[in-house]
Amino acid sequence: MKITIDGVTSEVDGGTILDAARAMGIDTPTLCYADTLTPVNVCRVCVVELEGARTLVPACSRQVEDGMVVHTDSERVRTSRRLVLELLGSATDLSTAPEALAYSERYDAEPQRFGPDTRTVAQPIKVDNELYVRDYSKCILCYKCVEACGVDHQNTFAIAVAGRGFEARISTEFDVTLPESACVYCGNCIAVCPTGALMATSEHELREAGEWREEEQTEVDTVCPYCGVGCNLTLHVQDGDIVKVSSPDDHDVTLGNLCIKGRFGYQYVQNRAK
Numbered sequence: 001m002k003i004t005i006d007g008v009t010s011e012v013d014g015g016t017i018l019d020a021a022r023a024m025g026i027d028t029p030t031l032c033y034a035d036t037l038t039p040v041n042v043c044r045v046c047v048v049e050l051e052g053a054r055t056l057v058p059a060c061s062r063q064v065e066d067g068m069v070v071h072t073d074s075e076r077v078r079t080s081r082r083l084v085l086e087l088l089g090s091a092t093d094l095s096t097a098p099e100a101l102a103y104s105e106r107y108d109a110e111p112q113r114f115g116p117d118t119r120t121v122a123q124p125i126k127v128d129n130e131l132y133v134r135d136y137s138k139c140i141l142c143y144k145c146v147e148a149c150g151v152d153h154q155n156t157f158a159i160a161v162a163g164r165g166f167e168a169r170i171s172t173e174f175d176v177t178l179p180e181s182a183c184v185y186c187g188n189c190i191a192v193c194p195t196g197a198l199m200a201t202s203e204h205e206l207r208e209a210g211e212w213r214e215e216e217q218t219e220v221d222t223v224c225p226y227c228g229v230g231c232n233l234t235l236h237v238q239d240g241d242i243v244k245v246s247s248p249d250d251h252d253v254t255l256g257n258l259c260i261k262g263r264f265g266y267q268y269v270q271n272r273a274k
Contacts, residue, residue: 001066032142085109096196145189158183
């Protein structure tokens with residue numbers, strides 16, 4: 001099939017507009033999309049203009065059709081993306097969402113124009129376990145954590161979207177605390193969260209102390225020592241200590257996922273003899 005994006009025509013075998021754009025080297029912003037998750041089309045940051053279509057279409061899920069003509073950077077597209085980013089920035093705390101902040105700068109978004117009292121999801125930080133912290137004042141309801149906890153990866157279904165409208169929020173079943181829920185503390189929801197609403201306790205505490213220095217951290221790839229599955233780990237090291245563990249999305253065993261031991265069971269490495 002042939003598709004024309006921003007004046008350039010290319011042949012593709014299928015997939016989405018986003019796939020085609022990326023193959024052509026066109027940077028299309030996304031927040032709720034991940035290569036390892038089913039697209040849910042909720043953030044609307046990736047919308048593009050499709051000739052012949054009445055509305056803008058989500059690039060992350062719209063399948064390519066032969067003869068499509070797409071514009072990813074028209075004034076209509078830029079206006080839509082700017083407004084979406086302004087609404088997100090006015091309603092939530094994006095201070096730990098580097099991608100969203102970069103997109104806001106790229107599209108000249110000004111969330112402050114909605115006024116200082118527009119935050120709709122402010123709520124206390126939830127600290128009810130030793131492994132990770134939930135700060136839903138930073139949540140943009142991208143659904144990525146729900147998908148990772150559900151059929152796409154973990155099949156635990158410990159969290160879902162509860163409520164409607166301004167009351168919509170990520171919640172456990174019956175809004176119980178995390179230790180009382182079905183959560184198995186794999187932390188795969190943390191791995192896909194784009195805003196820092198879900199964050200490992202180690203990172204949260206360092207940020208609170210002003211000691212989180214990501215630009216100084218080194219990354220070391222290794223294999224999880226706990227079982228024979230062979231999951232790849234990426235150790236994030238700062239000042240000689242492991243401060244976070246992740247897994248590569250393109251690793252064919254994990255697809256970015258780990259269990260509780262692989263993601264959080266690294267403290268024994270720090271127990272050095274004095």
